[in-house]
Amino acid sequence: MRLGNELKIGITVVLAIVVGFVGFRVMKDAPIFRMGTVYHVDYAKVDGLSVGTTVLVSGIKIGSVQKLELLQSDSVRVTINLNVPDGLPKGSLAIITSVDLLGSKAIEIQRGNSSEMIPYGGDLEGVYDEGMFAELANSGSEISTNISESTVRVNTLLTEIEEMFREGGRADIEGTLGNLQRTTGQVDELISETRNDIAKSLRSLESMLSNLEELTSEERGEIQRTIKNLEATSVELQEMSVSLKDVSANLAQIMQKINDGEGTLGKLVNDPSLYDNLDTLTVNVNRLVQDINENPRHFLRHIRLVDVF
Amino acid sequence: MQLFLEIGKYCRLLYEAIRSATEFKTYRKNLFSEMVKTGVDSLGIVSLAGFFTGAVLTIQTSYQFTSALIPKSTIGAITSQSMIIELAAVISGLVLAGRVGARIATELGNMRVSEQIDALESMGFNSVTFLVIPRVIAGILTFPIIYMATAISGIIGGAIVGYMTNTVTTYEFMEGARLYFFPWDVAFGVIKSFVFGFVITSISCYKGYFASGGAEGVGYATTRATVLSCIYVLLSSFVLAALLL
Known part of the structure; x- marks a missing residue:
């Protein structure tokens, strides 16, 4: 019996230690045996x-x-x-x-x-x-100051409006409304007075439009012919513009060639050698003429009048 | 006056017990049988109590938490932490105040009124060493195990009920329980269970040891032992919480 008791206690204590250890590890969320x-x-x-x-x-x-x-x-x-x-x-x-x-x-x-x-x-x-919430919390004071400032402004605005009402603003507004009423009344009157005039104007406008209509119906053939002529002219104009376009394209081609230095004209325009030659020639001719002027004898020595005539 | 007299007698009993605590040979046999009777045999009832406490806690907590802002895992945290800190020790203490306290007081009271204690004394046995010490030591040694069994069965009960009633999954429950698991809480519970073991067994021994007046007196001593054990369990729980937390 005594052994039985001791055995029971031993088993219980060992079990308690094991369960306690495992439970502790589980609760601490650590791996149980490692x-x-x-x-x-x-x-x-x-x-x-x-x-x-x-x-x-x-x-x-x-x-x-x-x-x-x-x-x-x-x-x-x-x-x-x-x-x-x-x-x-x-x-x-x-x-x-x-x-x-x-x-x-x-x-x-x-x-x-x-x-x-x-x-x-x-x-x-x-x-x-920090997280979103912390940021929000951090900027919370700023937001609240803004809100309180705005509230203060709204408050002053409201008091100002109230004061305006109290200081005769109401009378002003009523006066304005009265004026407006009178003006609309006057406009009403004006319209009723000028009703006849307006009607007359409208009628004359109508007759003018009808005249115009008559005119066009009478001259319909003439107008149609004119339009046809115009059409033909515009066709011709179109053709002309096409050929003009061709011409200008050709011209552009030629100009291009000239610019590029192709052909005689191109060389004439772009190559300075002809000019240089002409320049030296004129210089030489100048010198020659000068020379002749200065010493005509030198050139005329061998020319005998007899031989000439 | 009566109060001081009682406290004085209680202290004398404790003093004599402590003085003879070294005479291990005298009470060794009794100690083991008391440990079985106090500890091992109580494991079933305290586990049951713990299981249902945890279950009720889980259901009531989830019933009270209707706010969507609070994560479900909080239910697990509340159940497991209150089991570990307070309920496991106190529930098992109250259960054992009835189960163990009543038994000890009746045993000793019966021995007292049938003059068995006097017989022991006249045979040269130190009755305190022979009867009181093994019971108190058995209480102190086995209560931590009982506390552990209660706490574990309470948490398991909470998790199972949470799963069965579909209020909180086992994973969420354990997540919350782990989040608020602090080793000091366990140490606090163990300290409490030591104190409760001592309080229950010593008060019951005292009431039974000084019982008088025949069968009626034994009945009175048993009642007093149970009631006082319960009261002092709650009182010491409060004092410990105030001192240690």
């Missing part, structure tokens, strides 16, 4: 992070925060325990992100693409992502 891989991440601040905060890769939980310690530089060293069998490549980022609107945080791991692996206990690069 230690995970430990990494360190340094952050400037870790608002919303606590021991046990989940670590995600693409939204899947792969580990949790194990330890948070404040360094001397006031930055925070976070130790995370991950269950990644193939390790993390160098350059991986650990981003603190918001999980929901209430500000719960998680660490999101973004794998680097280096082929080297971070060793056990190595460092990951930490990034703190």
Whole structure:
């Protein structure tokens, strides 16, 4: 019986220790019989992070925060325990992100693409992502000042309008309305007075239009002929313009050739050698004439009058 | 006056127990049988109590949380954390105040009124060493195990009921439970269970040991033992929470 009791207690205690250990590991979300891989991440601040905060890769939980310690530089060293069998490549980022609107945080791991692996206990690069809500909260004061300013302005505007009403604005508006009424009344009167005139004008306009119609119906043949002539003329004009176009194209071709220096004209225009030759010729002729003028004897010596005549 | 007298007698009993705590040989046999009676045999009832406590907590929490802003996993967090911190220890304490406290007080009271304790004394046994110490030590040693069983069955019960009633999936439940799981909470629960084990067994021993007045007196002692155990379990829970949390 005594042995029975001791055996019972022994079994219970062993069971309790095993269940307690397993339960503790399960609750801490650590692998039950194997230690995970430990990494360190340094952050400037870790608002919303606590021991046990989940670590995600693409939204899947792969580990949790194990330890948070404040360094001397006031930055925070976070130790995370991950269950990644193939390790993390160098350059991986650990981003603190918001999980929901209430500000719960998680660490999101973004794998680097280096082929080297971070060793056990190595460092990951930490990034703190403020999240949409934090941004909104940060700009909240600005928005509220804007709103309060606007409200103040609207208020002053309203008081001004109210004052205007109180300081006789109402009477002014009533006067304006009265004036408007009178004006419309006058316009009404004017219209009723000039009704006959307007009717007369309309009638004369009508008769003028009918005259015009008559005229056109009488001269219809003439007008048609004129139109036909015009048509023929325009056809001719069109033909003429086509041939003109041809001519101008030809001209353009010729001009092109001249510009390019092709043919006689082209050479004449573009080649300065003829000009140069002419220039030297005239210079020479000038000199010759001068020479003749100065010493006519020199040229006339051999010319005998007798022989000439 | 009566109060101080009672406290004085209680302290004397404890003093004598502590003084003779080293005489292990005298009470070894009793210790193991008491541990079985107090601890092992109670595991079933406390697990049941824990299971239903967790289940009720889950259902009531999900009933109260109607806001869409609160994630479902909060239900798991609330169930598991309140089980670990408070309910597992207190529920098991209250259950055992009835189960163990009543048994101890009746046993000792009966021995007292049938003069078995006097017989032990006259045979040269130290009755405190022989009767009180094994019961108190058994209580202190087995209560942490009972606490653990209650807490675990409570969390399991909460998860199962959440799954069965379709209010929260097991994954969400455990996610929340893990998010708010702090080792210190467990340590606090274990400390509490040590204290409850001591409070229940020592008060019951005291009430039974000093019972008088025949069968009626035993009945009175048992009632007092159970009631006082419950009260002091709640009181010490409050004091510990105020001191340690």
